[in-house]
Amino acid sequence: MSRKYFGTDGVRGTVGESPMTPEFVLRLGYAAGRVLSGQSKDPAVVIGKDTRISGYMIESALEAGFSAAGVDVHMCGPVPTPAVAYLTRALRLSAGVVISASHNPYADNGIKFFSADGFKLPDETEAAIEAEMEKAMGCNASAQLGKVRRREDAGGRYIEFCKSTFPNELDLKGLKLVVDCAHGAAYNIAPHVFHELGADVVAMGVKPDGFNINENLGATKPGALQRAVSDNQAHLGVALDGDADRVVMVDAEGRAYDGDQLLFVVARHRAAKKTLKGVAGTLMTNLAFEKAMARLGAAFGRARVGDRYVLELMRDKGWELGGENSGHIICLDKHTTGDGIVSALQVLDAMRESGKTLHELTEELVMYPQVLLNVAVPKGFDWKKHAAIKRAQDEAERALNGRGRVLLRPSGTEPVLRVMVEGEPRDAIESAANSIAAAVKSAAQA
DSSP states (O other): OOOOOBTEEEEEEETTTTTTSHHHHHHHHHHHHHHHHHOOOOEEEEEEEEEEEHHHHHHHHHHHHHHHHOOEEEEEEEEEEHHHHHHHHTTOOOOEEOOTTTTTTTTTTEEEETTTTTBOOOOOHHHHHHHHHSSOOOOGGGGGGEEEEETTTTTHHHHHHHHTSSSSTOOOOOOOOEEEOOOOTTTTHHHHHHHHOOOEEEESSOOSSOOOTTTTSSSTHHHHHHHHHHHHEEEEEEEETTSSSSSEEEETTOOOOOOOHHHHHHHHHHHTTOOOEEEEEEEOOOOHHHHHHHTTTEEEEOOOSSSHHHHHHHHHOOOOOOEEEEETTTTTTTSSOOOOHHHHHHHHHHHHHHHHHHHHHHTOOOOOOOOEEEOOOOOOOGGOOOOHHHHHHHHHHHTTSSSSSEEEEEEESEEEEEEEEEESSSSHHHHHHHHHHHHHHHHHHH
């Protein structure tokens, strides 16, 4: 489907610039409300957000748009993205709406939707919303306006849901855990989940001010967590991103474990229990993971980058487990979407039941070195049309001589082309990545 407004993960951009303006958000809320009104007799949505200062403005505009279209609104305030997916199902609502730009800086924000079943909106529903936005905006008569209520119990409900995904016979007693919430949506939720399961929790990144979300903290910047684990003599650290749908973990020796490694721990644990049907990864999943799945006798498939596409592959294959090296891990037997807290609990389950450390559980997964470079490009830049970039890619692949992979792909959320080279030895892949990046930069500036 060709989308005008929706990207791979909803609508996202710098606040104050198109499309993230109050007028656009108001029209989006109204258009989505009109579509939902045509699908349900008594439409109602839940709206959650992360801790960006722009969230106040955006939720107000969305609320007005939905109300004008006759849709009731449940306001949750700051809650993780997966909490909205859960609450949409639990409250039997028509849709869930998340206001967040995930791991992006505070100046950005975005809007993404969940359908009534807790999954991302189908393409046809997004297309219907975009078509509705091309029409003039109206407003229902007063008697048909939507009502708005605040869900004060949203956080507590979600805390109990997260705890329910951890085995009843296990606890986290005796475990000292540093939890980095990146001053984001999980700041008042994640520490409680781990504490109530018995862990001694040291919380960090739990003082959001509207501007400090993801600032030198969280899953994309685990350095602060590594230092905190050492300083507090903790057993483990858990880092979430701004909307808490991805996770990175750190052990007592300061080693950081990315999504591929954590997904391997969960997959191996399930394989040992004979409950692993297959695992979905992406084009970015490390080659070592693919080979490890073969050793486990588990089916493996690669989707396009983005949890939306991982989920599509999982549902198509009938698999329950999938994820990305960025830390998005989806356990469909636990939740309908990627969930950083639930994923961390799945890893902790594997550790508790096996009695092994993270290092021991990942020893046999020897990762191939990867170099990832982000090259700024103009909006709409089509790298495939530039012969110089294709030549650089071909030369890199010849130089690797079958010992690695080369992948070029545009970001779905930023104006950059991602250049990834994976293989051995490291100096060869660094040289290859730099050569390709230089060709991209030159073509982008031409």
